[in-house]
Amino acid sequence: MARSLKTTPLYRWHKSANANMADFGGFDMPLWYETGVKNEHLGVLKSAGIFDTSHMACITVKGKDSFELLNYCFTRDISRLGAGRCIYGAFLDMNGHCIDDAIIYKFDDIFFMICVNAGMGAAIAKHLDSNKIKGSGVNIEDLSGTTAKMDIQGINSAQILARLIKNPDMVLKQMPYFSFKGNFDKSLPGDSGSGESGSNKSESDKSGSKKLNVTLKDGTPILLSRSGYTGEFGFEIFIRSEAVVKLWRDTLKAGEEFGITACGLAARDSLRTGACLPLSHQDIGNWKFINHPWDFALAFNKGKTGFTKKFIGSDALLSHDCDPFTYPFVGDSLRKITPGKNSQVIDSKGNIVGKVLTCVTDMGITWHNDKIISINSQNIPEGLKIKGLSCGFVMVDKKFDFSAINDNNCSLTLKDKKRAIKVNIVKDIRPDRTARKNFEF
Amino acid sequence: MKEINDLNLPEDLKYTKDHEWAKNSDGVITIGINDYAQDQLGEIVFVELPEVGDTFEKGDEFGSVESVKAVSEIYMPVAGEIVEINEALEDAPELVNESCYDNGWLIKVKIDDTSEFEALLDKGAYLDMLKG
CATH class of the missing domain: 2.40.30.110 (Aminomethyltransferase beta-barrel domains)
Structure with missing residues (x-):
């Protein structure tokens, strides 16, 4: 069975740590390590833990009509989303059923990145492609397979991160919830195009967070997002696949004195449930995305009588059946x-x-x-x-x-x-x- | 998870096909789950045990062990009356993972028929069953 499953770049590390592995979204992923789920769960609540979330998929949406397409497909109104901010919501079909939940990252008005669940990169890319107006200026690219992601979650996350990145004072200053800085790929905007001089430039660049280049001590670029799926303080880090194992090891080392814990998907599941967040295809799925505790993921107007915009599935959501x-x-x-x-x-x-x-x-x-x-x-x-x-x-x-x-x-x-x-x-x-x-x- | 060869299965205990162990001290049988069971279940978070004085037939469900992964019933390997339960497990169910043959024992049972105990598997027979 294991042979047909996909793996993340951290697979060998998980195996060497004697993780209990299982199929999650077509990936052979760690459920827990020898530390046990209870310790992992409590470790995040008390100090910090890291999670391999490289099974999640990334899509970029570029071009002058990107905003129109995304705002038509996404359940949140992103018309007021600023550059350097990200937002949680979902993609629905015409029946208002949930295809997947996602976070959209806005680099600028014509450049967005979407992070969706394991194995959903191709499906969401296709969904977007099939809804774009013919001839419109949108370029959709599925980055699955080239991008890795790890999350550091818990109150000591920033202190640990500060030991891993260049210019931590600059980077971690003014990073509100659901904001992000930097990028991990030269094809993404920001100032990584300036290459090796990036970190020097970031020091002198006062023009705004979105242009700040974030690199690890060895110069590896990352996208650092003040978000996560545990309900606790922390960050998600996007990085090129080949660099994630070193970052993982370095993070465990830097976090040693804080008692950092590597955490499997079972702790992620219990933490996100405690945080009252849904698991896609389990708590939200092929039924109407309404009458649930996640009103914040819908573009409701003030009185919740309707939505602030029209989007795929919005009419179906408003037609009250026996949902x-x-x-x-x-x-x-x-x-x-x-x-x-x-x-x-x-x-x-x-x-x-x-x-x-x-x-x-x-x-x-x-x-x-x-x-x-x-x-x-x-x-x-x-x-x-x-x-x-x-x-x-x-x-x-x-x-x-x-x-x-x-x-x-x-x-x-x-x-x-x-x-x-x-x-x-x-x-x-x-x-x-x-x-x-x-x-x- | 452990390979079969890495399992800790003391020679002086009897085993069951449900991955429990049993030990006889003068007609009182101490019962617990074995290393294979605790390893497969993962971290145990709750142990449900019967009351002292309850009587059961061989094969009856007498309680359950709940891990982060699943709830597993535990069955009487022999018929008899519960004379003691491991009360420490109420506050520290993890003892079953840490010390399944010692501090993590579950119940003590007074039996009428020692032949039921003698009929349980020894280490070799249990290992043969595991290897299939």
């Missing part, structure tokens, strides 16, 4: 069930109302007086043991009244073939996340 509802939940304990088509969601009256999309354990949280507390919360009551809670998303055929949360109305039983667990529908899962934290460097 299902997706809600986050948190269990009574860390015990979980197996999600999927054999799972059941049972309401307080005993009716089967839906199925479970995701069910994992966030090891960093617990209930206390009807509130969820995280290991990063202030004023944790003395003696409170934080063992973790199961959490995830359910898809149900009825609407729950959020104002009634904590009432019996919102308590559910989730069942798989083996066991049943009690859970509550919640507005959010892990509190006191650090992703948006302001930082001074």
Whole structure:
């Protein structure tokens, strides 16, 4: 089986670290290392962890009509997106069903990069191509296979990164959430065209972040993005494939004194679920991209009566049929069930109302007086043991009244073939996340 | 994950096809999951055990071991009455990974019929089964 799977440039490192490997999106990826998922999950919450996300795909969209195409295809309104900023959203089909979620990076008005999920590069590139107006000035390129990506996540990420890049003070200054600097490829704009003099130029360049060249100490260019998928403070780093193994090793070394942890996809899954973020093709997928906790990923107007623009799928989203509802939940304990088509969601009256999309354990949280507390919360009551809670998303055929949360109305039983667990529908899962934290460097 | 040759399978224990181990001390059988099971399951986050005084038939499900990956039932290798459970696992389920034959034991069972214990697999027979 392993032979038919693709691998990332870090595959040999994962194997040598005795990672437990599994198929994810057609790639043989690490689920966890010998440190174990719990340590990896808590390591990111307490200090820092790194993730190989090279299985994700990158597409560039260039040319004078790029903006029109993307704004027509994407669920977010990117008309006010500034250069050097990125934005999370999704690509839908005409039925309003989700093809994939994505982050769009804007270099300038005629140059964008899109990061999508494993194996989705070709599909999204084709989707964009089939929606461009004939003869329009758009050039779409799938960079899958030449681009690697690793994420450093956790409160100590910036300190560790500072030891790896040139001019850390310049680079890390004024990097708000969902901004990025630099690039990893000469074909991308920015000032990498100036080649070897890049880093000198960046020191004298005060014209704006988008032109700043970001390089590692050895001169390797990177695209550094203040984003991630754990809910915690951190960065995503795009780099040419051949340079990622050295960066990975250097990061582990630089992070040693901070107790940095290499993390597998299982910790990524439990962290993103705790952060109330969806996994594409599991929590969002071939059904309408609405009635879910991710309104922020749609270009809603102020009153949420419609959208600020027309985009592929927008009409279908606004035509209210008997669409299902997706809600986050948190269990009574860390015990979980197996999600999927054999799972059941049972309401307080005993009716089967839906199925479970995701069910994992966030090891960093617990209930206390009807509130969820995280290991990063202030004023944790003395003696409170934080063992973790199961959490995830359910898809149900009825609407729950959020104002009634904590009432019996919102308590559910989730069942798989083996066991049943009690859970509550919640507005959010892990509190006191650090992703948006302001930082001074 | 471990290769079969890297598994720690003490000579003095009995094993089951469900990857449990059992040890007899004067008619009281200590039961746990073996190195193969803990390695396959990955990090164990919760262990569900019966109450002291419960009685089970051979083959009954007496609890479950929950890892980050899956929930696995655990079955009685012999019939008998639960006389002790490993209460330390409530706060430290990771003991099953760290020390599956020692601090990570699960239950102690008083048995009526020692022949059920004698009929369990020895290390060699268990290894043969694993290798298929």
